[in-house]
Amino acid sequence: MRIFNSLSKQIEEFKPIEPDFVKVYCCGPTVYKDQQIGNWRTFCLSDFLNRSLKLFGYKVDFIMNMTDVGHLFETGADPEGGEDKIEKQSTEEGRSAREIVEMYTKSFLEEYKEMNFLEPKKFTKATEYIDDQINLIATLEERGFTYETSDGVYFDTSKFEQYGELSGLTMENIKEGARIDPNPEKRNPTDFALWKFSPSDKKRQQEWQSPWGVGFPGWHLECSSMIMKELGNTIDIHVGGEDLKMIHHQNEIAQSECATGQKFVNYWVHGAFLTVDGGKMSKSLGNFYTLSDVKQRGFSPLDLRYLFMTSHYRGPLNFTWEAMQNAQNSLKRIYELVSSYVYDPKAEISDKFMKKFKEKLEEDLNIPEVLAVVWELIKSSIPEESKLNTILKMDDFLGLKLQEHIGVEIPKNVLDLAKMRGEYRKNGIWDKADVLRRQVNDLGYVIDDIPNGDFKVKKKF
Numbered sequence: 089m090r091i092f093n094s095l096s097k098q099i100e101e102f103k104p105i106e107p108d109f110v111k112v113y114c115c116g117p118t119v120y121k122d123q124q125i126g127n128w129r130t131f132c133l134s135d136f137l138n139r140s141l142k143l144f145g146y147k148v149d150f151i152m153n154m155t156d157v158g159h160l161f162e163t164g165a166d167p168e169g170g171e172d173k174i175e176k177q178s179t180e181e182g183r184s185a186r187e188i189v190e191m192y193t194k195s196f197l198e199e200y201k202e203m204n205f206l207e208p209k210k211f212t213k214a215t216e217y218i219d220d221q222i223n224l225i226a227t228l229e230e231r232g233f234t235y236e237t238s239d240g241v242y243f244d245t246s247k248f249e250q251y252g253e254l255s256g257l258t259m260e261n262i263k264e265g266a267r268i269d270p271n272p273e274k275r276n277p278t279d280f281a282l283w284k285f286s287p288s289d290k291k292r293q294q295e296w297q298s299p300w301g302v303g304f305p306g307w308h309l310e311c312s313s314m315i316m317k318e319l320g321n322t323i324d325i326h327v328g329g330e331d332l333k334m335i336h337h338q339n340e341i342a343q344s345e346c347a348t349g350q351k352f353v354n355y356w357v358h359g360a361f362l363t364v365d366g367g368k369m370s371k372s373l374g375n376f377y378t379l380s381d382v383k384q385r386g387f388s389p390l391d392l393r394y395l396f397m398t399s400h401y402r403g404p405l406n407f408t409w410e411a412m413q414n415a416q417n418s419l420k421r422i423y424e425l426v427s428s429y430v431y432d433p434k435a436e437i438s439d440k441f442m443k444k445f446k447e448k449l450e451e452d453l454n455i456p457e458v459l460a461v462v463w464e465l466i467k468s469s470i471p472e473e474s475k476l477n478t479i480l481k482m483d484d485f486l487g488l489k490l491q492e493h494i495g496v497e498i499p500k501n502v503l504d505l506a507k508m509r510g511e512y513r514k515n516g517i518w519d520k521a522d523v524l525r526r527q528v529n530d531l532g533y534v535i536d537d538i539p540n541g542d543f544k545v546k547k548k549f
């Protein structure tokens with residue numbers, strides 16, 4: 089497999105640390121509200137990667153975290169100078185921070201299932217790794233990478249020579265940008281909080297004791313701690329949205345490598361943004377869509393999954409309701425065809441198509457091309473039974489739940505109507521043929537005419 093590595097900025101041959109075994113981590117949701125569809129695009133990328141690796145025969149340890157504390161809003165030039173997302177939502181909804189976290193964790197997990205993502209080995213929650221995070225800060229402190237200010241313990245990025253390798257954001261080009269740093273106590277604009285003290289005038293709902301004082305961990309820290317604990321000091325692949333690359337992932341690298349002295353991640357895989365109606369999603373434009381919005385408009389989460397497949401993960405994808413409609417139409421067509429094929433579990437899986445399918449995946453997850461192979465298979469002249477078994481095998485990767493649509497029996501009355509219509513048609517009695525076609529339609533089936541004058545009946549989806 090070849091994959092684009094954001095660190096080297098090129099497509100590289102993928103070589104896991106251990107043969108046949110891959111350690112993958114993906115930055116998951118902050119559970120303070122429902123996830124918008126842009127985040128689902130990123131999570132979908134992690135599922136595509138996970139499923140591809142499995143299809144290629146690797147054993148995969150896949151971990152996704154859930155941020156349930158410490159994620160601050162950005163303010164002005166400061167990426168984390170704002171309020172705590174969970175505490176703020178708690179005030180807005182009049183529920184406790186714990187209730188907010190529980191509620192949105194639950195809805196996230198339900199939606200994760202609906203998107204048909206493979207279960208990770210573990211969903212790790214930041215609050216269950218507080219001790220590990222404190223220990224990591226202590227290690228960094230011992231090694232001389234931290235300093236304390238009036239509001240927290242900070243990581244000194246000037247002490248990590250490779251800072252900016254991933255983001256391209258170096259001390260020099262930040263200084264050239266010469267923006268005023270809102271936090272004058274920070275030694276360098278890129279320094280970030282490892283531990284934040286609770287404010288003296290206000291009691292936080294989520295806070296813990298630490299050697300430096302009562303407070304809570306900085307957001308970047310949790311991913312490093314959880315990765316080290318669950319997967320080890322060096323992992324194969326780290327996935328996330330491209331919006332996390334500049335700061336969050338750069339900081340994960342800095343604190344991890346300074347603590348362990350080892351390389352943190354071998355391959356960084358970033359998914360591109362999802363635009364909506366040609367622009368950035370925004371609350372003010374009313375197009376900050378969640379999965380519930382998608383479902384309310386009559387689309388299934390798998391329609392959205394199909395839409396995500398139509399664009400390369402590193403390329404732009406513009407979400408519109410029209411694009412959503414097209415995705416739904418295509419998926420319905422696949423379901424119709426799959427349900428019309430004769431199912432024989434012993435039928436041969438086409439090596440030729442499977443090979444082509446895998447070749448497209450192997451080349452930096454070229455999923456639009458993978459879909460093209462699926463359609464090529466559908467239109468090919470190989471026997472239907474083989475077609476069906478091949479597409480079912482492909483569905484190990486596609487995750488479109490094709491298995492649920494096989495072996496659909498067409499009721500006798502529907503078949504009889506279709507046959508009668510066929511007769512009218514052969515004899516050129518078009519009006520009567522049309523009436524019967526509509527009747528079949530109303531019963532939930534469609535008639536597909538085949539070139540030689542024959543026809544096929546399929547269930548409608």
Ligand SMILES: [Zn+2]
Binds near residue numbers: 311340
């Ligand atoms: Zn992360």
